[in-house]
Amino acid sequence: MSSTNRTVVVTGIGATTPLGGDATSTWEGLVAGKSGVRPLEQDWAAEQAVRIAAQIAVEPIEVIPRPQARKLDRSAQFALIAAKEAWADAGYTETSADDGTVDADRVGTVIASGIGGVTTLLDQYDVLKDKGVRRVSPHTVPMLMPNGPSANVGLYVGARAGVHTPVSACASGAEAIGYAIEMIRTGRADVVVAGGTEAAIHPLPIAAFGNMMAMSKNNENPQAASRPYDTARDGFVLGEGAGVVVLESAEHAAARGARVYAEAVGQGISADGHDIVQPEPEGRGIAHALQNLLDRTDLDPAEIVHVNAHATSTPAGDIAELKALRKVFGDDTDHMAVSGTKSMTGHLLGGAGGVETVATVLALYHRVAPPTINVDNLDPEAEANADVVRGEARKLPVEGRIAALNDSFGFGGHNVVLAFRTI
Known part of the structure; x- marks a missing residue:
């Protein structure tokens, strides 16, 4: 089993996002150019300077039994919902590890979060202050742990090969998937x-x-607040949710006759070494991650027809990413349809790489690139460096093998690029 050349494939997808309670409705919303951003109606929002967010479309309590939900932070609830969908989509059940359908010793989970159980931590601190020590929930610590979502998903699928939680701010979800690819490949x-x-x-x-x-x-x-590449962009919109994929070795998937969405080609990873929050303005760190991807895989730049960009709708970050693409791929960038799906979902922080991986895989599977909405006036620097899909979804080539990238970057200068390819 110790091979470094195993092909990795995607056999299951799941999501719960501001656009829908599952991967199908999320994908339909993306292709339709639907915004999931809306006003915050909570009482505390009135005093905030920012009173909008991309809140989840389907509340977890509608899906998870209340007694179980009370023991899970909201981030873990999202992860479990998305993971259950992906696991079933891959053809597995909750008992697959028990009945021998899959060897639990060969199953792992890697579910990331950039912040972890922050709502549990803050809410329980309020309980401590307002109601006293005895009213603090005994479930607080396992709920607030950043590894809580991965651990709970691991318990659901019976994972014993390893349960991991990389934390790299807004690159966390993508880094988790890259780590999972390496777990299988090695x-x-x-x-x-x-x-x-x-x-x-x-x-x-x-x-x-x-x-x-x-x-x-x-x-x-x-609904017009998240506007990557538009000259009037003024910052990101906070979103919430989760995106999860089931990855398998190609041999394992073939042996059980699994449906395959795409090949997970690999990852490229780097750090800016520039600033704790600001991206390196010329995209040098991002370019390093892209080059690292090319150096570590057999990916041909000519195959890449789509990029799900990080594109948070910030003035500096959007352009640095496109400069990096142009620096590494040169004229090949001209045939890459670039989509900024955060224009619709908002920025899910550590969940972004997971949701956008689901979107990237489905873009290849259906050969359609989602649009970037709210681009009324395209930034000239964006226009000079990339082919941004605007307004409506765009068909991708229907013949031959094609590939796509999913870019994710985070505070601290973390850069992760994932590559997927049709089979």
Whole structure:
């Protein structure tokens, strides 16, 4: 089993997002150019400078039994919902590890979160202050742990090959999937459930991001607030949710006759070494991650026809990413349809890489690139460096093998690029 050349494939997908409670409705929303951003109606929102967010479309309590939900942080609830969908989509059941359908010793999970159980931590601190020590939930610690979502998913699928939680801010979900690819490629596991989750729509994170001047304050027009590449972009919109994929070795998938969405080609990873929050303006770190991907895989730049860009709707970050693509791929960039799906979902922080991996895989599977909405006036620097899909979804080539990238970057200068390819 200890091979470094195993082909890795995607056999299951799952999601719960501001566009829908599952992967299908999320994909339909993306292709239709639907915005999931809306006003915050909580009482605490009135005093915030930012009063909009991309809240989940289907509340977890509608899906998870209440007694179980009370023991899970909101981020873990999202992860479990998405993972259950992906696991079933791959053809497995909750008892697959018990009945011998899959060898539990060869199953792993890698579910990331950029912040972890922040709502549990803050809410339980309020309980401590207002109601006293005895009223603090005994489930608080396992709920607030950043590894809680991965651990709970691991318990659901019976994973014993390893349960992991990389934390790299907004690159966390993508790094989790890259780690999972390596687990399979190097023979540590045959099947890994991987992705990202985040639940940080809470007064403290919103106040903090708002005071950083990182978020859009377009409270009057929420659905137009997230506008990557537009000259009027003024910051990201906070979102919540989770995206999860089931990865398998190609041999394992073939042996059980599994449906395959795409090949997971590999990852490229780097760090900017520039600033704790600001991206390196010329995209040098991102370019390093892209080159690292090419150096470590057999990916041909001519195959790449689509990029699900990080594209958070910030003035500096959007352009740095496109400059990096142009620096590494040169004229090949001209045939890459670039989509900024955060224009619809908002920015899910550590969950972004998971949800956007689902979108990238489905773009290849259906050969359609989702649009970037709200681009009324395309930034000239964006126009000079990339082919941004605007307004409506675009068909991708229907013949031959094609590939796509999913870019994710995070505070601290973390850069992760994932590559997928049709079979």
